[in-house]
Amino acid sequence: MTLQASTSSPAPDAPDPVARGPIETVSVDIKGAPYEIHVGPDLLASAGERIAPLLKTPRVIVVTDETIAPLHLAKLQASLAAGGIEQDAIVLPPGEQTKSFGQLTDLVNALLDRKVERSTTLIALGGGVIGDLVGFAAAITLRGLPFVQIPTTLLAQVDSSVGGKTGINTAHGKNLVGAFHQPVLVLADTKTLDTLPDRELKAGYAEVVKYGLLGDRAFFDWLEEFGEAVLAGDEKARTTAIVKSCEAKAGVVSRDEKEAGERALLNLGHTFAHAYEAECAYSGLLLHGEAVAIGMVNAFDLSRALDLCAEADVAAARGHLHRVGLPVTPPPINGKAMDPERLMHHMAGDKKVSGGKIGFILARGIGEAFQSRDVPPEAVRDVLTKAVAAKVI
Numbered sequence: 001m002t003l004q005a006s007t008s009s010p011a012p013d014a015p016d017p018v019a020r021g022p023i024e025t026v027s028v029d030i031k032g033a034p035y036e037i038h039v040g041p042d043l044l045a046s047a048g049e050r051i052a053p054l055l056k057t058p059r060v061i062v063v064t065d066e067t068i069a070p071l072h073l074a075k076l077q078a079s080l081a082a083g084g085i086e087q088d089a090i091v092l093p094p095g096e097q098t099k100s101f102g103q104l105t106d107l108v109n110a111l112l113d114r115k116v117e118r119s120t121t122l123i124a125l126g127g128g129v130i131g132d133l134v135g136f137a138a139a140i141t142l143r144g145l146p147f148v149q150i151p152t153t154l155l156a157q158v159d160s161s162v163g164g165k166t167g168i169n170t171a172h173g174k175n176l177v178g179a180f181h182q183p184v185l186v187l188a189d190t191k192t193l194d195t196l197p198d199r200e201l202k203a204g205y206a207e208v209v210k211y212g213l214l215g216d217r218a219f220f221d222w223l224e225e226f227g228e229a230v231l232a233g234d235e236k237a238r239t240t241a242i243v244k245s246c247e248a249k250a251g252v253v254s255r256d257e258k259e260a261g262e263r264a265l266l267n268l269g270h271t272f273a274h275a276y277e278a279e280c281a282y283s284g285l286l287l288h289g290e291a292v293a294i295g296m297v298n299a300f301d302l303s304r305a306l307d308l309c310a311e312a313d314v315a316a317a318r319g320h321l322h323r324v325g326l327p328v329t330p331p332p333i334n335g336k337a338m339d340p341e342r343l344m345h346h347m348a349g350d351k352k353v354s355g356g357k358i359g360f361i362l363a364r365g366i367g368e369a370f371q372s373r374d375v376p377p378e379a380v381r382d383v384l385t386k387a388v389a390a391k392v393i
């Protein structure tokens, strides 16, 4: 399957999209809730003029975290002020733990304290944690407020800010409470990535690779050539990678907003990843994108074990992720290898379980992913057992 783009895109072998100008636009054609993703450098500086025409009333509440606020909030606020927009800011603690019932309650109360109306727009300035939490608060406060995503991590720019999945984690697992709520605009300012720690950048890159692995061999090949440039901060390569990823995701969610079918492919590696994250108690031991990198390798291992894909494809997927510095096997916890049975237990609680069967995304090769609910549990257990025992992390 080749992912269809909703706009014309730079050829995958061309690292230079500049012919179309430094700011690229991708359309997300969701029925009843279409919106645009703008990608390029210094978008924060023009955020006010981009957002103003979309506002029902000229009032916004920006929500961000304590790490991002000192780096990027002032620039956004100046731009909103220049656009004549009344504004307020709420700053939350950083990290995965913020995607919780407690923080959701505090955030909704803070919004109500500020007398938000249904015409007040929220702006999520941050990574996937802020985007998911603020999107969910927007979905439920006053039964629905408009919101804008301004993603500041690579992961959020290529994945979480697009497609309207919002939510929080619970003691039962990741993203188990949430809503589909589409933003009215996404502004992916590539300059904000300059302040992102290298480990976070790489974790986001795993989700870029995901689009190649699941549906676009040519994009994977392009990443083999230009992936290092994307990570090194080459502006053109970076913009191309983000635009290609957003086009891929926009195409999928436009055709299947609520994950009735095709959208599930975007979960390549995620059933494994969520189990690893749960086992690490959502600590910094494993970032979400790192867990996805390991999970995608597991998905290819599983596909190979089921005789669906060639060993060369498994090696290419693992090799690429390993070469850029992503983990490809799960890390030990306190010096002890993770327990495959506990991981199996986490998987059984995944929200994609249906009729007691766990959904897996498998692949017939690079760029040829498909969904299956007929995976024998012993094959999964075997992949996990080998993964936790492997030396390369």
Ligand code: NAD
Pocket: 065, 067, 068, 071, 094, 095, 096, 099, 126, 127, 128, 129, 130, 132, 152, 153, 154, 155, 156, 159, 160, 161, 162, 163, 164, 165, 166, 174, 175, 192, 193, 194, 195, 196, 197, 200, 203, 288, 289
């Ligand atoms: P994150 O939001 O926790 O951000 C990572 C860290 O980087 C945080 O400490 C943050 O403060 C910091 N940071 C963010 N931007 C920065 C910047 N420009 N400069 C310096 N520091 C910065 O993590 P993430 O990887 O962006 O998102 C992970 C979350 O996204 C997970 O909860 C995952 O479940 C979710 N997710 C959601 C979807 C979706 O479709 N909704 C898709 C993929 C992932």
Ligand code: GLY
Pocket: 159, 160, 162, 163, 165, 263, 266, 267
């Ligand atoms: N990240 C998976 C999705 O948006 O569907």
